Amino acid sequence: MTTQATGKRSRLDPEPMPRRDWLGLGALWTMAASFLFATIGMMRLPKAAVLPSPSKKFKVALPETLAAGEPFIPPGRSVALFRDAEGVFAISMVCTHLGCIVKPSADGFECPCHGSRFSAGGEVTKGPAPKPLPWLQVRVNGDAVIVDEGTVVPHGTKVS
Numbered sequence: 792m793t794t795q796a797t798g799k800r801s802r803l804d805p806e807p808m809p810r811r812d813w814l815g816l817g818a819l820w821t822m823a824a825s826f827l828f829a830t831i832g833m834m835r836l837p838k839a840a841v842l843p844s845p846s847k848k849f850k851v852a853l854p855e856t857l858a859a860g861e862p863f864i865p866p867g868r869s870v871a872l873f874r875d876a877e878g879v880f881a882i883s884m885v886c887t888h889l890g891c892i893v894k895p896s897a898d899g900f901e902c903p904c905h906g907s908r909f910s911a912g913g914e915v916t917k918g919p920a921p922k923p924l925p926w927l928q929v930r931v932n933g934d935a936v937i938v939d940e941g942t943v944v945p946h947g948t949k950v951s
Protein backbone atom coordinates (compact mmCIF):
# COMPACT_ATOMS: atom_id res chain seq x y z
CA MET A 792 0.00 0.00 0.00
CA THR A 793 1.32 3.36 -0.95
CA THR A 794 0.37 6.79 0.25
CA GLN A 795 0.55 9.96 -1.68
CA ALA A 796 2.95 12.27 0.08
CA THR A 797 2.56 15.08 -2.39
CA GLY A 798 0.14 15.61 -5.15
CA LYS A 799 -3.21 17.05 -5.94
CA ARG A 800 -5.75 16.67 -3.16
CA SER A 801 -9.44 15.94 -3.75
CA ARG A 802 -12.51 17.82 -2.49
CA LEU A 803 -13.01 15.04 0.04
CA ASP A 804 -9.53 15.45 1.37
CA PRO A 805 -8.94 19.23 1.36
CA GLU A 806 -5.79 20.98 2.31
CA PRO A 807 -5.76 21.57 6.08
CA MET A 808 -6.58 25.18 6.93
CA PRO A 809 -3.58 27.11 8.10
CA ARG A 810 -3.76 28.20 11.70
CA ARG A 811 -3.56 31.89 10.75
CA ASP A 812 -6.61 31.59 8.47
CA TRP A 813 -8.54 29.69 11.11
CA LEU A 814 -7.87 32.44 13.71
CA GLY A 815 -8.83 35.10 11.15
CA LEU A 816 -12.16 33.38 10.48
CA GLY A 817 -12.77 33.14 14.24
CA ALA A 818 -12.14 36.88 14.59
CA LEU A 819 -14.57 37.60 11.75
CA TRP A 820 -17.31 35.49 13.34
CA THR A 821 -16.72 37.17 16.70
CA MET A 822 -17.00 40.59 15.08
CA ALA A 823 -20.22 39.60 13.29
CA ALA A 824 -21.74 38.27 16.55
CA SER A 825 -20.75 41.47 18.42
CA PHE A 826 -22.35 43.60 15.70
CA LEU A 827 -25.54 41.50 15.84
CA PHE A 828 -25.86 41.75 19.63
CA ALA A 829 -25.08 45.50 19.57
CA THR A 830 -27.81 46.00 16.95
CA ILE A 831 -30.33 44.04 19.04
CA GLY A 832 -29.34 46.11 22.08
CA MET A 833 -29.81 49.38 20.16
CA MET A 834 -33.26 48.28 18.99
CA ARG A 835 -34.31 47.93 22.62
CA LEU A 836 -33.11 51.42 23.63
CA PRO A 837 -36.17 53.48 22.66
CA LYS A 838 -38.43 51.43 24.92
CA ALA A 839 -39.19 52.98 28.30
CA ALA A 840 -37.43 51.10 31.07
CA VAL A 841 -39.58 52.47 33.89
CA LEU A 842 -43.29 52.65 34.50
CA PRO A 843 -44.89 56.03 33.89
CA SER A 844 -45.74 57.97 37.00
CA PRO A 845 -49.44 58.31 37.73
CA SER A 846 -51.16 61.42 36.47
CA LYS A 847 -51.33 64.36 38.83
CA LYS A 848 -55.02 64.71 37.99
CA PHE A 849 -57.32 62.07 39.36
CA LYS A 850 -61.00 61.52 39.90
CA VAL A 851 -62.39 60.24 43.15
CA ALA A 852 -65.81 59.78 44.71
CA LEU A 853 -66.15 61.07 48.25
CA PRO A 854 -67.85 58.63 50.63
CA GLU A 855 -71.45 59.54 51.45
CA THR A 856 -70.69 59.18 55.14
CA LEU A 857 -67.79 61.67 55.12
CA ALA A 858 -68.41 64.07 58.00
CA ALA A 859 -67.60 67.78 57.86
CA GLY A 860 -63.93 68.32 58.69
CA GLU A 861 -63.07 64.64 58.40
CA PRO A 862 -60.23 63.94 55.96
CA PHE A 863 -60.64 61.48 53.13
CA ILE A 864 -57.34 60.23 51.69
CA PRO A 865 -57.69 58.46 48.33
CA PRO A 866 -55.61 55.27 48.20
CA GLY A 867 -52.12 55.82 46.80
CA ARG A 868 -52.38 59.62 46.95
CA SER A 869 -50.93 62.16 49.36
CA VAL A 870 -53.92 64.47 49.32
CA ALA A 871 -56.54 64.96 52.03
CA LEU A 872 -60.03 65.82 50.76
CA PHE A 873 -62.58 67.53 52.95
CA ARG A 874 -66.24 68.39 52.60
CA ASP A 875 -68.05 70.94 54.71
CA ALA A 876 -71.04 73.26 54.38
CA GLU A 877 -69.11 75.62 52.05
CA GLY A 878 -67.91 72.96 49.65
CA VAL A 879 -65.10 70.55 48.88
CA PHE A 880 -61.38 71.27 49.16
CA ALA A 881 -58.10 69.39 49.00
CA ILE A 882 -54.89 69.86 50.99
CA SER A 883 -51.56 68.39 49.97
CA MET A 884 -50.08 66.08 52.58
CA VAL A 885 -46.49 66.63 51.45
CA CYS A 886 -44.65 68.37 54.27
CA THR A 887 -43.16 71.71 53.27
CA HIS A 888 -40.01 71.02 55.30
CA LEU A 889 -38.36 68.08 53.54
CA GLY A 890 -41.24 66.38 51.77
CA CYS A 891 -42.37 63.67 54.18
CA ILE A 892 -46.03 62.70 54.07
CA VAL A 893 -47.91 64.20 57.00
CA LYS A 894 -50.53 62.24 58.93
CA PRO A 895 -53.94 63.51 59.98
CA SER A 896 -54.14 64.18 63.70
CA ALA A 897 -56.89 65.28 66.08
CA ASP A 898 -56.24 68.99 65.43
CA GLY A 899 -54.90 68.91 61.85
CA PHE A 900 -51.79 67.22 60.53
CA GLU A 901 -48.47 66.17 62.01
CA CYS A 902 -45.27 65.21 60.27
CA PRO A 903 -43.62 61.99 61.44
CA CYS A 904 -40.15 63.06 60.27
CA HIS A 905 -39.23 66.18 62.26
CA GLY A 906 -42.37 66.94 64.23
CA SER A 907 -43.96 69.78 62.30
CA ARG A 908 -47.61 70.34 63.04
CA PHE A 909 -50.27 71.92 60.88
CA SER A 910 -53.79 73.11 61.61
CA ALA A 911 -56.79 71.52 59.92
CA GLY A 912 -56.46 74.20 57.23
CA GLY A 913 -52.78 73.44 56.68
CA GLU A 914 -51.28 76.44 58.57
CA VAL A 915 -48.02 75.75 60.41
CA THR A 916 -48.56 75.56 64.17
CA LYS A 917 -45.14 74.10 64.99
CA GLY A 918 -41.91 74.08 62.94
CA PRO A 919 -39.57 73.36 61.36
CA ALA A 920 -41.91 73.44 58.34
CA PRO A 921 -41.44 76.88 56.77
CA LYS A 922 -44.72 77.15 54.86
CA PRO A 923 -48.33 75.96 55.18
CA LEU A 924 -49.52 72.87 53.36
CA PRO A 925 -50.70 73.89 49.88
CA TRP A 926 -54.34 73.71 48.90
CA LEU A 927 -54.92 71.97 45.60
CA GLN A 928 -57.36 72.62 42.78
CA VAL A 929 -60.55 70.57 42.87
CA ARG A 930 -63.55 70.46 40.56
CA VAL A 931 -66.85 68.81 41.36
CA ASN A 932 -68.42 66.90 38.50
CA GLY A 933 -71.63 65.26 39.68
CA ASP A 934 -70.71 62.77 42.36
CA ALA A 935 -67.04 62.79 41.38
CA VAL A 936 -64.34 65.14 42.57
CA ILE A 937 -61.44 65.85 40.21
CA VAL A 938 -58.24 66.79 42.00
CA ASP A 939 -55.22 68.34 40.30
CA GLU A 940 -52.16 67.76 42.47
CA GLY A 941 -50.12 69.96 40.14
CA THR A 942 -52.15 73.14 40.65
CA VAL A 943 -52.02 75.09 43.90
CA VAL A 944 -54.90 77.39 44.76
CA PRO A 945 -55.17 80.10 47.46
CA HIS A 946 -55.93 78.85 50.97
CA GLY A 947 -59.65 78.78 51.64
CA THR A 948 -60.67 77.96 48.07
CA LYS A 949 -63.66 75.62 48.25
CA VAL A 950 -65.88 74.46 45.44
CA SER A 951 -69.41 73.16 45.57
Ligand code: FES
Binds near residue numbers: 904
Ligand atom coordinates in the same frame (compact mmCIF):
# COMPACT_ATOMS: atom_id res chain seq x y z
S1 FES B 1 -40.20 66.71 56.65
FE1 FES B 1 -41.86 67.27 57.84
S2 FES B 1 -40.98 68.23 59.51
FE2 FES B 1 -39.31 67.68 58.30
